[in-house]
Each structure stands twice: as structure tokens, then as C-alpha cells.
Amino acid sequence: MKNLRNTALATILAAVPMSAWAQDATIRIISQDPGTGWYAYGSAVGEIIDRSEGEFNLNADVLPRGGGMVNPLAVGQGSADIGFATANAALWARDGIGEEFEGRSAENLRTLVGGLQAAYTTITARRAYVERTGLTTFDDMVNAENPPRFVLKPTGSQVPILADHMFEALGTSLEEMRDRGAINQISTAQIAQMMRDGTADVYIENAPLGQATMQELALTTDVVLVPMSDNVLDHMVEVGVPRIALPEGSYPKMDGDYASSNTPTILIVSTDLDDDVAYQITAAMVEARDQLAESFPPLAGWDPQAGAQPDQSVLELHPGAARYYRERGWIE
Incomplete structure (x- = not known):
């Protein structure tokens, strides 16, 4: 079973090279297989990113694969720019805890949006x-x-x-x-x-x-x-x-x-994500909060301010996201 998971992970990690940050940028979102909640959320987040306003003209590409234990490594190793993950799995991946992550920690993982959905x-x-x-x-x-x-x-x-x-x-x-x-x-x-x-x-x-x-x-x-x-x-x-x-x-x-x-669903990125891109995506996500809640009842409990706090973000916030939350007065 472990070898099969490692083979699947290797396929995902080798799928796409790291994007270069230019004024036009493609944001790769790793979610889960079609038919799952995370895939549906990923499609909605992709549309939000496509419509986002700011310095960058962003286009989202939803990768229809992945999962809770795969996505943190895919983001950490640069095969995706944003990933859905449970906060605990992201923490375990960052620190190399457990057989899934031992020997391949992703110390560069950061949280963009916390507390999306409680589990x-x-x-x-x-x-x-x-x-x-x-x-x-x-x-x-x-x-x-x-x-x-x-x-x-x-x-x-x-x-x-x-x-x-x-x-x-x-x-x-x-x-x-x-x-x-x-x-x-x-x-x-x-x-x-x-x-x-x-x-x-x-x-x-x-x-x-x-x-x-x-x-x-x-x-x-x-x-x-x-x-x-x-x-x-x-x-x-x-x-x-x-x-x-x-x-x-x-x-x-x-x-x-x-x-x-609680294993809250969070959006994770790596430290390689440009600060201004992270800021633009975070702002767009927060501003689309009501739209997400209306489209997906499980996200109705998402409170962006609470999600920015350590108990729901769990990982350190990405500097671009932190700048947005700081401007809103939600964090110091």
C-alpha cells in the first residue's frame, strides 16, 4: 500500500514544473479526485482567483488529483502552488512526522486561508x-x-x-x-x-x-x-x-x-509564492466568503478572521496573507 501511495505521489510531484512569477501567472490548485468536496471547492476557488483584481492577471488550473496526505508534499515540492489540506496533515508534512512524511519534510509550507471547514x-x-x-x-x-x-x-x-x-x-x-x-x-x-x-x-x-x-x-x-x-x-x-x-x-x-x-481544512502554499500574489488571492477569497458559503453549505461556518488565528491556521501564515489580515486588523 505504501509503495502504491509513493508511486502516486511521485506522479503528482513530477506533473508540472514550478511557475515563474510574472504579471501573468497560472496558479495550480491541487484538490482531490472529481466528485469529492475538495474538487468542487477547488473549482470554486479557481473561479475566484480568475476574477481576482490586483497587480497580477491570475489564471487558475485545478489539478484533479491529490488528497489530504499528498497535497502538502505536492505544494512543498513545487508541483502545485496552492493545495487543500487538513491543518494537521500540513503540520505533519512540514515537520516530517509519521511514515507518510518521514525523511521528506516540507519546511516551506505556509497557510494562506485557515479554518475553511471543520472536521x-x-x-x-x-x-x-x-x-x-x-x-x-x-x-x-x-x-x-x-x-x-x-x-x-x-x-x-x-x-x-x-x-x-x-x-x-x-x-x-x-x-x-x-x-x-x-x-x-x-x-x-x-x-x-x-x-x-x-x-x-x-x-x-x-x-x-x-x-x-x-x-x-x-x-x-x-x-x-x-x-x-x-x-x-x-x-x-x-x-x-x-x-x-x-x-x-x-x-x-x-x-x-x-x-x-478538529482537523480544519486550510489552503496551503509554499514560501516560493510571491507575496503580492498571495495577498491578491487572500483578499479575493475573503471577499468571496458569502458566495462560497451560499454555494457550499459545509463552508457556511468559515469565519475568515478566526481562520487567520493560530488555532485554525496552525502553520505560520504566508507573509502576503499575513499582510492582508494585518490590514484588516485581524492579527497583530
Whole structure:
């Protein structure tokens, strides 16, 4: 699997040479495959860049490939000028953390726009399992002599990496839990069925509100959200995954807010991006905020001012973006 991912990454990184910054410039946006949210967002951002006003005549080219763990390296190595990424993956790429990024850190990554879309880490258990075992918290489940059957997405998703950090906070790891027979990694399409038929007990996910599997589970299976301790949530902050509250009512039968971790979608660039180009794109994005929110309900919660703050930008801001935010009085 890792060799396949590396081959795909090599193809992306070799795809296009670095653009030269002139008065006319093409901005390459790496998003994800057609049919995904990031691809749709990329097309909309491309149109915003095409219409942007300023010193540069910018034209956007949306690259219909990539993904959360690929895009940071594509931007860092110059095969794209802008990329969609989760803030934590961008941080891991910048610092060379984890097998995906070890030995090829992208120290030149910077944030252009932060906090575009929240993605919540959730732990969902079958109510029957909780009532039968009396295990009501994530910590209790992980530390139990007979842990539940956890189900999560396959390697290649960032969910296993997040889960590994969550287990690490409790003195174990994904690998150790796998050795105990407690981990089943399977395609998202099969997870809801496994929870319904009782072949899985607990589902670890990281996704925006309205994600299909979570919605299906909430509507078709008697499940509860399992709380994480401050120990787990604070550890996630340390690895670049800030805390957030999943609001009450986000899913049927949800009782109160749910303390969670957030992997916000951000727009990343490298330090090679011209400061004035970055300024022009940032201004255009902020000014198009209402248009984006109207076109894409998951982006309705994007607050550009909040997105400029360290907890949502996570990486250092690109100097051109920082200049725009400073002029707005949003940062010092």
C-alpha cells in the first residue's frame, strides 16, 4: 500500500514544473479526485482567483488529483502552488512526522486561508455494547482487558494516524491494539453495516458534519457518542489537532455538545509564492466568503478572521496573507 501511495505521489510531484512569477501567472490548485468536496471547492476557488483584481492577471488550473496526505508534499515540492489540506496533515508534512512524511519534510509550507471547514473526530459506539459492558468512555474501552472491536478507515486515510495518536495518549498504539485483535480497517461503505449487524462495536471517524456514514448510523442504528478524556484531547492539540465542540443536535438523539478534535481544512502554499500574489488571492477569497458559503453549505461556518488565528491556521501564515489580515486588523 505504501509503495502504491509513493508511486502516486511521485506522479503528482513530477506533473508540472514550478511557475515563474510574472504579471501573468497560472496558479495550480491541487484538490482531490472529481466528485469529492475538495474538487468542487477547488473549482470554486479557481473561479475566484480568475476574477481576482490586483497587480497580477491570475489564471487558475485545478489539478484533479491529490488528497489530504499528498497535497502538502505536492505544494512543498513545487508541483502545485496552492493545495487543500487538513491543518494537521500540513503540520505533519512540514515537520516530517509519521511514515507518510518521514525523511521528506516540507519546511516551506505556509497557510494562506485557515479554518475553511471543520472536521470532527468522533467515537461512536453501539448502545447495546455500552450497556452490556459498562464501558462508557474511550479511555475505559482502550484500557479494558477485552477492548471493543474498533472499526476505522484503511491506511491511506488520516483516520488511522489520528487514532494512533489517540491511543498513544493512553499508553498504547494502533499497532498494539491491532495485535490485540481490536482493530478492523475497512472501506467506509462497509462500516455502517458492520455496526448494524454487531460485527463492530466502536467506530472512529474524522469528518465534516453531514458525512454519509455518520448520518446513516445515526438514523439506522442505536448508537452513542463516546467521550474522550482531557488527556486524549490535550495530546491531540500537541500534535496539531485543536479541540472543538461538536454542537448539540448535529446528529439525531445527540445529548449536549461533544468535546472533539478538529482537523480544519486550510489552503496551503509554499514560501516560493510571491507575496503580492498571495495577498491578491487572500483578499479575493475573503471577499468571496458569502458566495462560497451560499454555494457550499459545509463552508457556511468559515469565519475568515478566526481562520487567520493560530488555532485554525496552525502553520505560520504566508507573509502576503499575513499582510492582508494585518490590514484588516485581524492579527497583530
